[in-house]
Amino acid sequence: MRVLTVGGGGREHAAVEALYRSGAEIYSVMNNANPGIIKRAKAYRLVEDVHVDDICEFAIEHDVVWAFIGPEAPLEMGLVDALGDIGVKCAAPTKAAAMIETSKSFMRQLMTKYNIEGNLGYAVFKTAEDTEKYLKTLDAEIVVKPNGLTGGKGVKVQGEHLNSHEETMAYVREVLGKTGSSGGVVIEEKAVGEEFTQMVFVDGKRIAPMPLVQDHKRAYEGDVGPNTGGMGSYSDADHLMPFVPKEAREKALEILRRIVDALNAEGCPYRGPMYGQFMLTRTGPKIIEINARFGDPEAMNVLPILETGFFSIIKDMATGKLKDEVRFKNLATVCKYVVPAGYGTDPEPGHEICVDEVGVRKCGAEVFYANVNEKDGKLYTGTSRSVGIVGIGRTIEEAERICEDALHFVSGDSICVRHDIGKRDVIQRKVDRIKSLLS
Ligand code: AMP
Ligand code: GLY
Numbered sequence: 001m002r003v004l005t006v007g008g009g010g011r012e013h014a015a016v017e018a019l020y021r022s023g024a025e026i027y028s029v030m031n032n033a034n035p036g037i038i039k040r041a042k043a044y045r046l047v048e049d050v051h052v053d054d055i056c057e058f059a060i061e062h063d064v065v066w067a068f069i070g071p072e073a074p075l076e077m078g079l080v081d082a083l084g085d086i087g088v089k090c091a092a093p094t095k096a097a098a099m100i101e102t103s104k105s106f107m108r109q110l111m112t113k114y115n116i117e118g119n120l121g122y123a124v125f126k127t128a129e130d131t132e133k134y135l136k137t138l139d140a141e142i143v144v145k146p147n148g149l150t151g152g153k154g155v156k157v158q159g160e161h162l163n164s165h166e167e168t169m170a171y172v173r174e175v176l177g178k179t180g181s182s183g184g185v186v187i188e189e190k191a192v193g194e195e196f197t198q199m200v201f202v203d204g205k206r207i208a209p210m211p212l213v214q215d216h217k218r219a220y221e222g223d224v225g226p227n228t229g230g231m232g233s234y235s236d237a238d239h240l241m242p243f244v245p246k247e248a249r250e251k252a253l254e255i256l257r258r259i260v261d262a263l264n265a266e267g268c269p270y271r272g273p274m275y276g277q278f279m280l281t282r283t284g285p286k287i288i289e290i291n292a293r294f295g296d297p298e299a300m301n302v303l304p305i306l307e308t309g310f311f312s313i314i315k316d317m318a319t320g321k322l323k324d325e326v327r328f329k330n331l332a333t334v335c336k337y338v339v340p341a342g343y344g345t346d347p348e349p350g351h352e353i354c355v356d357e358v359g360v361r362k363c364g365a366e367v368f369y370a371n372v373n374e375k376d377g378k379l380y381t382g383t384s385r386s387v388g389i390v391g392i393g394r395t396i397e398e399a400e401r402i403c404e405d406a407l408h409f410v411s412g413d414s415i416c417v418r419h420d421i422g423k424r425d426v427i428q429r430k431v432d433r434i435k436s437l438l439s
Contacts, residue, residue, distance in 0.1 A: 001315065004059050004088065005041075006049055007070030008034040008081065010337070010370035010388035011296035014303040015310070018042050018369075020431040022309035029055050029305040032382060036369040037151065048073045048324065052082045059088050067316055069093065069272075070299075072149055075292050076102045077311040087162035089318040093292045101292040104147055104186050114262040118278070120285045121189035131172045131185060135165070136139055141190040144168060146175045147183030148377050154226050156191060179312035191279035191286045193437060194430050196241050197233070197298050198252045198276045201313055202260055203322035204269040208313075209253055211239035211305070211328055211347040214430075215277075219344030226344045229385060232336040232421035234396055235301040239328060242396070242427055244280060250286045250396040252278050252386035257288065268393065269318050282437050297335045300368050300388045305329040312438045334399040334409060335390045337370070341414045349383045359409030364402045366390045367410075397424055 001024050005016055008030025014024055020040045028037050028044040038044055043062055047054045050073050059067070067083050067090040069075060075098035080090045092098075099106040104122075113117040124147060125131040135142070141158040156174065162168045175185045196214050200207040215233040219225035236242060240249060256276050263270045275291035275298070294303075303310065307327040316322045341345040353372060360367045371384035387410055391403030398421035405416060420426050 001311065002027060002062065002064040002066070003311065004029070004055075004062075004064040004067040004083075005037070006055060006069070006074055008032045008037060008371070008383065010295055010368040011071035011294050013037050013368040013370070014300045014388075015070060015294070018303040018306055018310035018315070019068065021388040022311035025317065027058070027064050030056055032371055033181070033374045034369045034372065035166060035275060036367070048077060048112040050077045052077050052079050055079060055084050056086055064088055066318060067317050068314055070293060070296075071099070072101055072291065072293055079209070089315075091314040091317040092272040093270050094268060097270040099265055099268075100263065100270070100274075100290045103183070107290050110259065110262050110266070113289055114258060114265070116255060116258045116262065117249065117251070118285055120191055122284055123187050123276065124184050125187065126176070126184045128169065128173050129174055131187060132169060134187060136170065142168075143188045143190050143210065144171050144175065145186040145188060146178065147377065156296045161226070168262070173329055191264070191281050191288065192280045193281040194243050195288065196244050197279060198256065199295060199298060199302065200253070200276070201317055201322055202270050202272060202274050203437045204271050204320045204426055205260070205264065205273070206322045207253070207257055207260055208322055208324060208326040210302045210326070211235045212244060212249060213295070213301045214241055214419060215295060215298055216421050219317050219371040221418050228339075228344045230295065230297050230337070231339065231418040232424040233295075233297045233301050234334040234348060234399070235291075235332060236396055237330045237332045237394060238417050239330070239384060242430045245344040248280055249434055250284050252276060254285065255285065261278065263266075271320070283426055289300045297337055297388055300366075300390050302331040302333045303390060304366050304390060305331050305333060331392050331394065332399040333390055333392050333398045333430065334396060334403045335388050336403055336417050336419070336421050337385045337386045338383045338389065338407070338410050338412075338415050338417050340383065341416050343385065345370065347383045348414060349381050352411035353379050353381050353386055353410065353415060356409040360389060360406040363406040364392060364411070365406035366392065366419050368407070373417060376420050381414065382414070393420065395428065396422055400424075
């Protein structure tokens with residue numbers, strides 16, 4: 001029952017709580033001193049999550065048998081392959097299978113090769129001149145993305161962030177300046193609609209679905225501003241989304257099933273949680289991105305309502321024995337991330353933040369610590385998201401109210417929250433928008 005956990009964010013704290021509830025003995029490595037994870041771990045070490053050798057050394061020292069890996073960066077570094085070599089069974093993809101996230105062009109090409117529905121038009125360029133020639137042949141709006149990992153922050157959308165050809169080209173040059181020949185720039189067809197997240201557990205062959213979630217990537221209320229890792233998210237008691245019809249959800253699951261089959265056919269079977277970011281458009285769900293892990297914040301919506309023991313799911317994914325059904329409670333959740341002021345552009349770290357855990361719990365909410373550091377009994381913000389507060393209720397409305405009540409128990413002089421997430425009128429506007437788009 002000894003499980004290694006890798007990562008020190010809100011997603012990993014939620015995973016550690018779910019593992020703890022299901023009886024696992026937890027050994028953790030993380031970049032930052034996350035007090036929620038430290039509380040549950042038998043032992044922990046502060047290690048950069050991309051330092052594969054140090055993580056393997058810790059795993060050997062503590063004789064761990066199983067591993068859960070939260071973030072994508074260690075997957076790209078081949079941590080699963082290295083842990084496999086020392087006999088640790090991982091509920092996470094190998095370096096080859098994780099390319100479904102780490103290379104956007106690999107993902108798009110795989111979907112093209114296997115004729116999988118839900119793909120978007122795309123092209124990858126290594127120079128600004130070639131990109132510009134291509135852009136001149138298009139008449140529809142596009143999205144500019146670095147080809148590699150960006151933590152969700154490198155994507156700019158025409159009509160939102162890029163409002164002229166000049167602005168688009170300036171951003172293309174900026175991306176190429178940063179990624180250079182390592183990956184290039186991806187120009188993607190812009191999908192118009194509403195986004196939703198479908199995550200599934202995968203054991204190499206089979207998938208078991210999790211409830212649908214909607215994240216909010218834009219930094220500011222009203223879904224404007226720069227893209228972030230995600231400011232907060234909600235899920236509904238029936239595990240659908242108020243604006244996603246059942247058939248669209250089935251289609252999304254079918255797309256993920258076919259991606260899992262395609263990875264198998266390519267000789268790199270996928271194990272672990274898989275994250276499908278979809279845009280529900282007039283012509284059905286389209287893939288915005290696939291991630292080789294749980295979403296953050298989305299993990300904080302689904303893991304607190306997981307009924308099946310998380311440890312047994314980890315074991316089943318790692319050993320190819322996943323049951324078709326993984327059970328979740330029929331409850332709604334609303335998660336709002338407390339972030340350092342300036343998050344999304346230039347956050348200023350190192351400010352004290354206070355969390356009254358008892359107060360939060362009395363409201364019926366959960367608290368998940370993220371990019372904070374505990375020092376001499378006090379908590380300090382980092383440059384990324386600080387604390388996730390999750391309200392849980394019978395309806396989204398109830399969960400949202402609980403989340404807002406609980407947020408009164410988090411204080412600091414340099415923090416921000418997107419209060420609009422999960423609000424009734426905001427969701428109703430999405431429902432109306434999709435109704436008119438699909439009619
Ligand atoms: P990503 O990191 O690829 O998930 O992109 C961040 C955000 O940019 C997404 O959540 C979308 O809101 C937006 N985005 C990315 N790709 C597209 C696309 N092809 N069409 C429309 N919006 C997109
Ligand atoms: N919530 C978006 C992500 O985890 O990439």
